[in-house]
Amino acid sequence: MEFAYSPKVNELCRRVRDFMDAHIVPRMRQWHEEVHQGIYPVSFMEDLKALARAEGLWNLFLPGLRDDEPGTRLTNLEYAPLAEIMGRVGWAAEVFNCNAPDTGNMELLHMFANDEQYATWLRPLLNGEIRSAFAMTEPDVPSSDATNITTLITRDGSDYVINGRKWFITNAAHPDCKLLIVMGKTDPTAESHQQQSMVLVPRDTPGVDIVRNINIMNHFSPEGHCEIVFRNVRVPVSNLLGEEGSGFALAQARLGPGRIHHCMRSIGAAELALELMIDRAQERKTFGKYLHQHGTVGEWIAKSRIEIDQARLLVLKAAWMIDNVGAKEARKEISMIKALVPGVHTAVCDRAMQVFGAMGISPDTPLADHWTWGRALRYADGPDEVHLQAIARMEVKAAREHLGASAAYLTPPLR
Ligand SMILES: Cc1cc2nc3c(=O)[nH]c(=O)nc-3n(C[C@H](O)[C@H](O)[C@H](O)COP(=O)(O)OP(=O)(O)OC[C@H]3O[C@@H](n4cnc5c(N)ncnc54)[C@H](O)[C@@H]3O)c2cc1C
Structure with a gap:
């Protein structure tokens, strides 16, 4: 059993630490001031992202990264100490395109998106051009048991129509958030783990109503943990991710x-x-x-x-x-x-x-x-x-x- 990080990982740790010390830690005060003034994304975020990408400190979380995709392919074990360094500042991970929930969403799309979904959503996410959210939890049911969720995704011709209410949806208030991955029931009569499906919903689809950004312990998060109502939200059937019934x-x-x-x-x-x-x-x-x-x-x-x-x-x-x-x-x-x-x-x-x-x-x-x-x-x-x-x-x-x-x-x- 080897407890030491490899020379490659030690070198990456040094580079991420240096980047944090030079560009992120000195801007902690400015980040708070701008957010307090309602400036979000903060004025320096895109510059820092470009710098991190130019330095090869980009998409470090994705072990399955392909050769034609931007970023440095690392294993989870290699990535762990780098994420640890990013964790010292709450907003740092976004600079490296390694922030939740986009990382989980990118991994999901990496595994299940078809070619069109890949080009429309995953490419811009990998490039850090857009942000995304994952909408599962609902106020009306105990959502730690995902079989409870009640949002309906109903087939209507070549569309799905979505009706339901979600909350604590992280990133949904981010001005760059363009995609909501919504989990709901396409077949409430199926076996309990096969009732759910996921659909890709552009955030600006008519009927998507972001009701409020919920404070966490009375702390305001500019990216948002939002309550969202979906009222007759209509997306083409081709926006289904994976197969019907595979949501769970x-x-x-x-x-x-x-x-x-x-x-x-x-x-x-x-x-x-x-x-x-x-x-x-x-x-x-x-x-x-x-x-x-x-x-x-x-x-x-x-x-x-x-x-x-x-x-x-x-x-x-x-x-x-x-x-x-x-x-x-x-x-x-x-x-x-x-x-x-x-x-x-x-x-x-x-x-x-x-x-x-x-x-x-x-x-x-x-x-x-x-x-x-x-x-x-x-x-x-x-x-x-x-x-x-x-x-x-x-x-x-x-x-x-x-x-x-x-x-x-x-x-x-x-x-
Ligand atoms: C900051 C933040 C960000 C979030 N971001 C997202 C997001 O982006 N997308 C999203 O969909 N959701 C998000 N959530 C929601 C989160 O996933 C849910 O709050 C969580 O899954 C619990 O669901 P619930 O709140 O409905 O609690 P419930 O399911 O009502 O559970 C309440 C309590 O019951 C107890 N309990 C439940 N099951 C058991 C058990 N088996 N044994 C013993 N006790 C049990 C636990 O103490 C639990 O806290 C976020 C939440 C927070 C706080």
């Missing part, structure tokens, strides 16, 4: 790699929080001691290091599994990191916020934003509990093969 399977295919990217970035956010915590703890003294010399704070630092390293190792293992046996075979590991990492992300940010005193919950550090996003990730792409349930189910199923064998280790008293 497509959603599973999309969420595997998408989930791991969030976790990779979360490790970076937690690592930054720990760095801030340690710096602060070495600067400030209370009751005659530096903060890190108080046992409680020392323990927070130690626990955070242990939890981050545990989480990173598990994320790298999941990435290795996706690369070597595929996302389907890696679904237990993907659920494990999805249930674990957002918790580590928020726990480390929470300790760092406490070490900073009141400043920790102010906008003067990035901690409150990172904490908020970590908390949101405990729902996005499926709540913790659903992943824990999935892990338990797989563990119990696997254990059935040797059911009862553990009894040999029991030592009941002799009678």
Whole structure:
């Protein structure tokens, strides 16, 4: 087992880190100021994207990238430490065309788009010319069980007509968002996992009504987590992605790699929080001691290091599994990191916020934003509990093969 990154990955890490230090970190204040003034996309985004692309730091997330597609083809394992570096700044991934939910959508289109869909949607997404959203969750039903969704996609001649209400749809408020991948039911009478389909809906289609951008813990996100009503939205049948009834399977295919990217970035956010915590703890003294010399704070630092390293190792293992046996075979590991990492992300940010005193919950550090996003990730792409349930189910199923064998280790008293 090899724990070190390869020379190629170390070199890419250096380049992404240098890019962040030179072009992204110095613009954090400007990003906030412009967003506060309603300037979005921010004025420098396209320049930074062009620079990242020119430097070969583009579409780093897509292992299946073809030779004629823009970007650097990396495995998930190679990409993980790069995403970690991007995760230190909430908006950095977009600069490298590696941001959610576009990455998951690009992967989905890469696998299932036909030639026309490829040219219309995937090409501009790979070029970073447009943004996209994925619309599954609904306010009226518990959507962590995707079989519950009620949006109807009804065939009418050579069109589909879509009616339903979605919410928390990330990216839908982005001015460059041109595509909504909508999940709904084409056949509510079919077997429960074959009722759903996905259709590609141009965002400017009549009947698509973006009702509001929902704040996350009262934080405003300019790209949006939107509530959208679809009223008699009509798209040609050729906008179907994959086959009718395949929506559930497509959603599973999309969420595997998408989930791991969030976790990779979360490790970076937690690592930054720990760095801030340690710096602060070495600067400030209370009751005659530096903060890190108080046992409680020392323990927070130690626990955070242990939890981050545990989480990173598990994320790298999941990435290795996706690369070597595929996302389907890696679904237990993907659920494990999805249930674990957002918790580590928020726990480390929470300790760092406490070490900073009141400043920790102010906008003067990035901690409150990172904490908020970590908390949101405990729902996005499926709540913790659903992943824990999935892990338990797989563990119990696997254990059935040797059911009862553990009894040999029991030592009941002799009678
Ligand atoms: C910031 C953010 C961005 C998002 N982006 C998108 C997006 O782009 N597109 C999209 O479609 N959706 C998006 N979502 C929605 C997200 O995927 C859903 O919130 C999530 O799947 C849970 O669905 P729900 O909110 O309907 O909760 P429900 O399904 O109502 O579940 C509520 C709670 O019930 C509990 N629960 C559910 N199942 C189990 C179980 N098996 N065992 C134990 N407890 C259980 C959990 O505690 C869960 O939190 C986003 C959410 C957030 C917060």
